[in-house]
Amino acid sequence: MSYRIKFSNVFVNYRIPSEKIGTFKEYMIKMVQGKIHHRTFAALQNINLEIYHGEVFGLIGRNGAGKSTMLKIIARVLTPSSGRIEVNGNVSPMLELGAGFHPELSGRENIFLNGALLGFSKHEMDEKFNRIVEFAELENFIDAPMRTYSSGMWARLGFAVATDSQPEILLVDEVLAVGDEQFQQKCFERIESFQKDGTTIIIVAHNMSTISQKCDRVCWIDHGEAKFIGLPDEAIQKYRLSQ
Secondary structure, eight states: OOEEEEEEEEEEEEEEESSOOOOHHHHHHHHHTTOOOEEEEEEEEEEEEEEETTOEEEEEOSTTSSHHHHHHHHTTSSOOSEEEEEEOSOEEEESSTTTTOOTTSBHHHHHHHHHHHTTOOHHHHHHHHHHHHHHHTOTTTTTSBGGGSOHHHHHHHHHHHHTSSOOSEEEEESGGGSSOHHHHHHHHHHHHHHHHTTOEEEEEOSOHHHHHHHOSEEEEEETTEEEEEEOHHHHHHHHHHHO
16 A cells, blocks of 8 residues: 655654743843753654555544644654655645634635635635635625634634645644534545545544544554554553553
């Protein structure tokens, strides 16, 4: 089976100040004085795995385990400190739905702004517009400023914009926890349609029933290490026994 993504001996290290510094000014003064001491935090340690074409792959683990760091590497937001990551296909990251929206602009204006940020032309966004609004179920609110939207409405519009075109690789980081149950199901149906057409999907979720039902394989990460990669129920069992 051909892989879409391959991690080879991937490490990610962060340098963190050893002491708490309250302000940027204080940080700069101490840095000039040579009084800043750092420690190294290993966010990922020696990750080796392949994620295959058309697979739904889950990432589970405690907060801070390294799950979101893995997604950011796939999305090319981060680069590894060492090792190699191969990504074969265009990536649509849903790491924070609506992160590029401006609260003072209307939903309509934000759709076109987000589309431009994603590389679509005005003509392409004109074609997409009605589909996006209909999927988000925001016909009556699309010309209102987004500061008037609830968090659920914000997430619905963000999801509709991000998934209007089918990607080859889709990254989903806890974004489906927002919104009502009916809309969550609608989102899953769209994601499942992508999978049937060959999209590779990587899901981070704390809801183990979602992981169990939707994923083909799962990686349990703990303190930056891949402790187990395999069938969902076995991964979930090992993760729960560790807590």
